[in-house]
Every structure is written in C-alpha cells, then in structure tokens.
Amino acid sequence: MTTDSLIKALDAAEAHCLERGEKLTPVRKRVLELVLEADGPVKAYDLLEALKPGPGSAKPPTVYRALDFLMTAGLVHKVEALNAFVGCSHAHDDGGAELYICSDCGNVEERHGAPLPMNAPAGFVIQRSVVEHFGQCANCRTG
Amino acid sequence: MTTDSLIKALDAAEAHCLERGEKLTPVRKRVLELVLEADGPVKAYDLLEALKPGPGSAKPPTVYRALDFLMTAGLVHKVEALNAFVGCSHAHDDGGAELYICSDCGNVEERHGAPLPMNAPAGFVIQRSVVEHFGQCANCRTG
C-alpha cells in the first residue's frame, strides 16, 4: 500500500467512524495504520512492539481495545485460524467476509456476499460466519 | 450421546486408524472419548483437567499431541473461533467441514461438500478451508 492510499484509507476510516457517532482516536488510528501497512495478517503483539517507540505506553489492553473498536467498526477483521488481524478496505458494518489467505506470501483477498448456506441444519439462524480459505494465490503459483 | 453409540464410535475410530496404519493409543482414545462425551466444543485445558484423575500424568503436551493426532486422522475438528474442539462422526480424511454451532446450547452440526468458492480470487488454489457458522439452532429458537 502506498503512502498516499494509506492516508486516504485513514481519512476514509475517520469519516466512517464519525458517521457511526464514534471517534477514531490517535491510538486507534495508529493501530489501524500499522495493520494497513502490513503486507499480510498481523499479530497483536507485533502491533504492541510497533507501538512501543511511541509515547510511553503500549500494554496489551491498549492494542486489544483498539482492535476491538476497529473490528466493531468494520475496519479490521480477525483471522481466527491465525490469531491475527487484517485491514478491511470495504468498511462494511456487518462482520462477515470471506478471506482468501495465501500461505506463501501472506496476501489476503476479501470477498463478500457468500451465498453458501444451502446445507445449514433446518431452522438454524446464522448470526456470525467465519470463512477463511488458505492456499496459494495466483502469483505464488506461477512464480 | 449414549454409552452404546460412544463405544461404537470409539471402535469405529480404532478401525479407521488401523486402516491408516496408525494406532489409537489409550491416551488418544481417552481424549477422543472425552471430546465425544462433551455436549459441545470442548477446551484443551478442560480435557487436561478431565485426564488428571487418570493414569498419572496429564500435562499440556499430552492433550495437544493427542488432539493433533485426532485432527490429522479426521476424528476431531478444531473450532478456530473458539479455540475448542469437537468430535467428528464422519471420519473423513480431508480436514474440511462446515460447522454450525449454536451459541445457546453449544450443539454443533457438521456438513460437508461445500461447493462454495464461486468468488475466489482468480487462480487461487484452496488447500484448507475454515467455515464456522454461529447462531441459534432450531431447538433454541422455539424453546
């Protein structure tokens, strides 16, 4: 991600939060920036390390609170199978997305509108879905 | 799960392992039994507690090694979003399954043959999929 598009994404995120009546505070913005800068899923404690050079603080609750906020706002997704986090460029309020994660290069593609549950049990009402596909992206196969 | 069907499941699991040229040792069998007995996803450290009255030991590696074996054999699945484990009654060697997990009663239904990825990125080759749906089962909705 280029510096320009990063700045744009952060501005868009700020606007998105304001629409929701919430504040993208400096800590939250910095965490989002770190997640977006990363070229793949990023671990909470790596974010913690990256925050440390900052103004003194940086303890686990700081980063987990920021991540919780960002996930609720739809700006970040958790990759459950990796205990890691990825930025979301779609800013969709519902938490659901399909993630395609390349095991070789770490690149993550996001898709929406899963049509799936043809084979849900009768009467089962889905509230939240976790869909994560691991494999190789086109680049890593041919490269 | 009744005692009878539990015994049958364990016998079937033993046969399944033998077909694969592997051994369902006492520790592994006991862990599988505990997972199958549970009425929902079960945590590794709960298994650990349950093992302790048993033959002496029970340290984390014991249960994690047993769970790794059982997952590879297709006898147990990990619910990634819960860091918990469920028994599998299908004994399918491929790791993939769709799990429908009731957030109220903990019941887990498993489905296979997901046709999904209509919307995978071009050229992406899926090696492993995690599909977990959380919500309410029919019983808990009407109850």
Add this chain to the structure above:
DNA sequence: TCCGGGATGTTATAATATCACGCTCTCGGT
C-alpha cells in the same frame, strides 16, 4: 540381543488475551 523410531513423560516457557482499578478528559446540566 541390540538398535531405532514412535509415543509418552516432564520441565519450562512462549504466545495470546482479559481483568480490575484509577486517572483524565470532555460534555451537559445546573
């Protein structure tokens, strides 16, 4: 018998995540 590898036991530690408490803002109401 002797060796070799799989399985297990054992000790320690790493990695991930949350709790509990208190401080400081800011914002409205008075």
Add this chain to the structure above:
DNA sequence: ACCGAGAGCGTGATATTATAACATCCCGGA
C-alpha cells in the same frame, strides 16, 4: 463556574492457550 457521568486510556497483574526441548519407555525388526 461547578459538578457528575461516561468514554478513553494507562498500568499492573493475571488468565488462557500452545509449544519447545529433552528424557524415558516400549516395541518390532535386524
């Protein structure tokens, strides 16, 4: 201006989940 409520955050401690590293046991084949 004063107060009180609530959000955000700092801080220390702790809970939860998982693995590393090495020793030991056991069983089957040479």
